[in-house]
Amino acid sequence: MLPFRFDYHDLPGEALALQGEVRAFLAETLKDYPEVKRARNWSRFDADFSQKLAAQGWIGLTWPKQYGGQERSALERYVLLEELLSAGAPVAAHWIGDRQSGPLLLRFGTQEQRDTYLPKIVSGEAFFCIGMSEPDSGSDLASVRTKAEPVDGGYVVNGTKLWTSNAWQCHFMIGLFRTPTQEEGRHAGLSQFLVDLSGDGITRRPITDQTGGREFTEVVFEDAFVPATALVGKEGDGWGQVMSELAFERSGPERYLSSLRLVLKTMDRIGPDPTEEQAVVIGRIIAQLYTMRRMSLSVAGMLEAGENPNLEAAVVKDLGAVFEQGIPQIAHDLFGDDVDPDSDDDFEAVMAYLTQGSVSFSLRGGTREILRGIIARGLGLR
Amino acid sequence: MSETRNLLEETANKVFEECVTQDVRDAAEEGAWQQAAWATTETSGLTRAFAEEEAVAWEDAYVLFRAAGAHRVPFPFSETLIAGWLLKSAGLDVPEGPITIVVANDADATLSRVPWGRDAAFLVVARGQQVQLFEKSQITAAPGKNMAREPRDTVEVSGTPMAEKGFETASDVARHLGALARSAQMAGALGWMLSTSVEYANDRVQFGRALGKFQAIQQQLAVLSTEAAAADHAAMVAFTAMGEILPETRIAVAKVRAGEAAGRAAAIAHQVHGAIGFTREHALHTATRRLWSWRAEFGAERYWADKLGRAALAQGSEQLWPTLARA
Numbered sequence: 128m129l130p131f132r133f134d135y136h137d138l139p140g141e142a143l144a145l146q147g148e149v150r151a152f153l154a155e156t157l158k159d160y161p162e163v164k165r166a167r168n169w170s171r172f173d174a175d176f177s178q179k180l181a182a183q184g185w186i187g188l189t190w191p192k193q194y195g196g197q198e199r200s201a202l203e204r205y206v207l208l209e210e211l212l213s214a215g216a217p218v219a220a221h222w223i224g225d226r227q228s229g230p231l232l233l234r235f236g237t238q239e240q241r242d243t244y245l246p247k248i249v250s251g252e253a254f255f256c257i258g259m260s261e262p263d264s265g266s267d268l269a270s271v272r273t274k275a276e277p278v279d280g281g282y283v284v285n286g287t288k289l290w291t292s293n294a295w296q297c298h299f300m301i302g303l304f305r306t307p308t309q310e311e312g313r314h315a316g317l318s319q320f321l322v323d324l325s326g327d328g329i330t331r332r333p334i335t336d337q338t339g340g341r342e343f344t345e346v347v348f349e350d351a352f353v354p355a356t357a358l359v360g361k362e363g364d365g366w367g368q369v370m371s372e373l374a375f376e377r378s379g380p381e382r383y384l385s386s387l388r389l390v391l392k393t394m395d396r397i398g399p400d401p402t403e404e405q406a407v408v409i410g411r412i413i414a415q416l417y418t419m420r421r422m423s424l425s426v427a428g429m430l431e432a433g434e435n436p437n438l439e440a441a442v443v444k445d446l447g448a449v450f451e452q453g454i455p456q457i458a459h460d461l462f463g464d465d466v467d468p469d470s471d472d473d474f475e476a477v478m479a480y481l482t483q484g485s486v487s488f489s490l491r492g493g494t495r496e497i498l499r500g501i502i503a504r505g506l507g508l509r
Numbered sequence: 510m511s512e513t514r515n516l517l518e519e520t521a522n523k524v525f526e527e528c529v530t531q532d533v534r535d536a537a538e539e540g541a542w543q544q545a546a547w548a549t550t551e552t553s554g555l556t557r558a559f560a561e562e563e564a565v566a567w568e569d570a571y572v573l574f575r576a577a578g579a580h581r582v583p584f585p586f587s588e589t590l591i592a593g594w595l596l597k598s599a600g601l602d603v604p605e606g607p608i609t610i611v612v613a614n615d616a617d618a619t620l621s622r623v624p625w626g627r628d629a630a631f632l633v634v635a636r637g638q639q640v641q642l643f644e645k646s647q648i649t650a651a652p653g654k655n656m657a658r659e660p661r662d663t664v665e666v667s668g669t670p671m672a673e674k675g676f677e678t679a680s681d682v683a684r685h686l687g688a689l690a691r692s693a694q695m696a697g698a699l700g701w702m703l704s705t706s707v708e709y710a711n712d713r714v715q716f717g718r719a720l721g722k723f724q725a726i727q728q729q730l731a732v733l734s735t736e737a738a739a740a741d742h743a744a745m746v747a748f749t750a751m752g753e754i755l756p757e758t759r760i761a762v763a764k765v766r767a768g769e770a771a772g773r774a775a776a777i778a779h780q781v782h783g784a785i786g787f788t789r790e791h792a793l794h795t796a797t798r799r800l801w802s803w804r805a806e807f808g809a810e811r812y813w814a815d816k817l818g819r820a821a822l823a824q825g826s827e828q829l830w831p832t833l834a835r836a
Contacts, residue, residue: 413821446739
């Protein structure tokens with residue numbers, strides 16, 4: 128039998144109420160928002176939009192009230208994310224802080240760190256990124272070399288982080304650095320730090336990707352001083368802390384909704400009176416989409432119940448990426464247009480963007496091969 | 510998981526483990542009715558899950574259909590369950606014994622591809638707006654089969670039905686019930702196929718290492734498992750919403766998703782098993798041939814996807830997300 132557990136979860140009444148509120152807000156706020164920008168959805172950094180969400184109280188929705196949160200359930204947060212993503216809202220600015228950095232501080236941060244940063248994340252004033260990959264460390268995260276050496280009052284950081292999403296526009300980074308250790312093993316001597324990116328000795332360079340987007344950033348640390356108060360959790364515990372965030376990172380609706388705009392534009396092109404072939408193609412997409420949604424909701428429900436569905440999250444992300452990446456191919460097979468990325472036609476522009484962009488969906492947040500390795504271990508192989 | 514569901518699953522697995530051996534499956538493939546296995550199952554009470562006053566809830570009954578698929582049960586267990594539910598919903602009594610079911614149009618004189626049509630004690634015909642019950646003596650069956658060599662017979666019935674009731678959209682309901690049952694059976698067969706493939710990969714040694722140590726094999730089995738998980742969840746979600754009003758979208762989704770999983774997963778399982786999995790001597794075929802057959806029964810992916818696609822396109826893209834989010 129299956130080594131996974133996907134319990135049945137439905138949305139509770141309060142989540143459905145929130146769903147309605149979010150839809151109304153987005154219909155108004157994104158009224159004239161162009162399709163091609165919607166297609167970039169959680170890659171698109173828009174501080175103004177994030178601040179509007181913050182004004183609604185929709186960042187840090189589940190966090191304790193003492194930090195400005197609303198203490199609402201994981202399923203309400205799930206609904207909020209779904210609605211934002213399905214509408215193609217530009218959520219990148221606050222996404223990482225809301226999804227990962229805030230929860231990390233709630234779990235491992237000092238009281239001072241929580242008091243200082245959580246209210247700023249909630250108010251849309253502090254945007255976070257995660258500094259993990261390096262020029263020589265991609266999937267092999269444990270090989271990171273950026274060093275934090277203890278000095279009077281703190282640490283001096285040297286090294287380079289690469290591919291860090293939106294670091295050039297963010298205020299803070301949760302960085303994974305090497306700290307001195309007597310322990311053996313590749314996972315030893317890694318520590319997480321909360322770094323103010325405006326500090327001295329830090330140079331940020333955006334890197335343009337093949338879609339023309341500028342998410343990727345190279346961040347170079349040259350004798351950059353970080354105070355001792357910047358350490359998150361315990362020195363040397365970085366690896367375990369990072370691993371504990373993965374279910375949050377991997378199971379969300381962003382893992383299967385990234386190509387939704389192209390599904391919608393494809394439907395528009397087909398129109399209300401399809402051929403059998405067209406109807407079948409759209410029906411198959413719907414079957415996948417609906418199943419992914421239920422599985423993702425199941426993981427959210429398990430997180431809400433305090434369980435640790437890391438393996439299930441890997442399953443959702445892998446299935447989701449395969450699905451999302453299949454959409455441009457399907458649209459190509461249906462229409463086969465040579466598309467202009469700057470076209471005024473929504474289908475064309477969205478198609479061009481997602482054809483180029485979707486190759487990254489099985490890279491970000493853990494490559495396909497890494498995820499399948501995790502699943503294989505769960506199956507009792509290796 | 511509810512306690513009832515755990516108990517049902519345990520019971521079903523125990524019963525099927527005992528009475529559905531590989532010998533029983535082999536004999537069934539030769540066309541012999543497996544009375545002893547049927548009788549053991551009927552004695553356990555499982556075949557009457559929907560027939561009695563206190564019926565089992567659909568969300569719990571899911572595990573019965575799934576277990577039947579996992580054990581590749583070679584008699585009309587699922588058919589008896591859904592036929593019983595349809596009879597009861599139409600206000601008719603549910604007779605004892607194996608019951609089969611077929612979807613028919615008003616004008617159909619012959620009924621095609623009736624599961625175990627030659628063996629069943631009773632036949633439920635969901636004909637247009639009628640639910641009709643016939644008994645064995647009224648049935649003439651010309652044998653046919655699916656790829657798994659499960660009987661799928663061409664049947665003619667004689668005389669008036671022993672019971673009959675008007676039931677709005679009976680044939681449509683029966684097609685949904687059949688699709689729902691097959692989705693769960695496929696989820697079960699996929700789960701069994703996964704365990705069997707993992708076991709084989711861990712046992713079989715080549716190049717001095719177990720196959721399961723090779724990344725190429727690990728990655729393939731990981732894919733098999735995600736497909737099995739998706740089929741399983743889609744079916745469970747459909748069963749959970751079952752009631753007098755059918756969750757039509759969920760059933761269509763479950764059948765499409767299970768059918769897609771069946772194709773991908775069977776290919777991987779065979780690849781991992783190599784030549785031995787291609788033989789009748791190894792049991793892999795008892796799952797893969799059923800999966801290839803079941804995905805086509807009660808509407809293939811194409812049939813259900815067409816329905817889903819047409820409905821969505823008629824509503825327009827703006828309604829897609831709101832519709833899915835409440836289905």
